Amino acid sequence: MPLLEIKDLLFRAGPGGSAALLDGLSMVIEEGEVHALLGTNGTGKSTLAYLIMGCEGYGHAGGKVLFQGEDVAGFPIHERARRGISLAWQEPVRFEGITVRDYLTLKNGKIDPSELLELVGLQPGSYLGRMVDRKLSGGERKRIELASILALGPLLAVLDEPDSGIDMLSTQDIINVITRFKQKGSAVLLITHREEIARIADRASQLCKGRIVCTGSPEKVAEFYKSRKCLTCTAEECIHV
């Protein structure tokens, strides 16, 4: 049984649900697998992440999201989290009055927050006592979010562009985090635009026009993606949809 199986997912957006943002999307993520998801801006990658997590306003109109064989459609976010799904948002929200130490130990007081910070390239002495608030840069906040999801040890970590806002010199930090997820037995749905990040995945898929149009090795999917005219094509011109 796959860890996550998405079958014929339909999600409508726009006035009166006029536009099908996800239109018969199907994909499978196996236990412990790092699965990269590629696609141009606006194709619905983040939408898929929110649907998997069960965020408000992201109920699907058709299809199924099965986690360990269980349909999670009726479960709120925290119930999905307790079953082993978690999400690192593309733009993590800020919190007043919550220290980095508290944030990293929200659900597990036994973990070592210093080790997590070091893993994401932050000096514990400089960050543990700071607040997870607006004084952190976007990149710092992002790293802390990744560390906090790592602390949970989820069965499935959905990472929505973990590399955005991270300087190019620190790409290896992000790769280290993703690798650590895998070492801890977590599967990862890795949404990214950077090929060097996608290449560490076990498999990859490309999302286009609301569907998965290609799944395979990261190299194969990246080549497939780059060979197409995704930025200029219309659905009519796309031979894969």
Next chain:
Amino acid sequence: MSEMDELMAVFSMTGGDRAILADAGTAHLVASGHSILSSRTVEGLEVLAKETRSGITAGIRVTAGTRIEKPVHLCFGVVHRKGTQRILMHVTMEDGASARFIAHCLFPKAEKVKHIMDASVTIGEGSEMRYSEVHYHGMSGGVEVLPRLAVFVGRNGKYYTDFTLTTGRVGKLSIDYDVTAGENAFVELVARVFGHGKDEIKVKEKVTLAGENARGMIKARIAVEDDATAEVTGITEGNAAGSRGHVDCMEIVKDRAVAKASPQVQVNHPLAKVTHEAAIGSVDRKQMETLMAHGLSPVEAVDVIVKGILR
């Protein structure tokens, strides 16, 4: 149990530790109702306190150039179920002085208690005062607290105050602070209050940036639940060149509670600038979802967020 013992029994609710009162290097003044129970001064700190029919009067002076290392603890309260306590206090920070005051205001059994504080503070040139006021009003909501404060901050002076009432009931609270900042002076006023039941919270804080390059910040963090109400008025006037002010109010509303915010900014000089922001409403949805994605229930998530903003 003596009144002192009764006060000390809840001293820790406001971050206090009875051992502080035994420390010869730490100044304090403890008053229950209209009785002064204990006091100590340190070098450079003069305290003239007197009992009155309804409370106490206190004149406090930190002499020029004195830097008091350890916080001065002021403990005021009423340990009976009914009563009135009126505190009249004047603090003078002479030029170049520096001190931190922590006021512990305790009304643990109050059913019908009124606490009135009329305070004035004068901060001399290059002087710095930090004043933290932490309240505990018990669980019945039978307290009416009326703190009124007028402050003048002299040239290059600094004044910081924070008011915290986040444990137990509030009762009726009406804060009225008015601070005038002179040339290059800095002022920060922070209030954190959590209202429950039928608590009524009013916070009015005004900063007048009177001197050139004066700086002012008003920050209010209020949470209300059940049938509580909150009304926050933050006023800043920029009256001199280079003066900068900001009013920042955040209120979280739960259940049937009602909150209002009125940031009022006024600029009377073309080279002054005052800004404001106010956010009132339920808990931020994305914050909730983020915490729930970490496995917290909605109730746990709200608790974490509210505690955070009141911290």
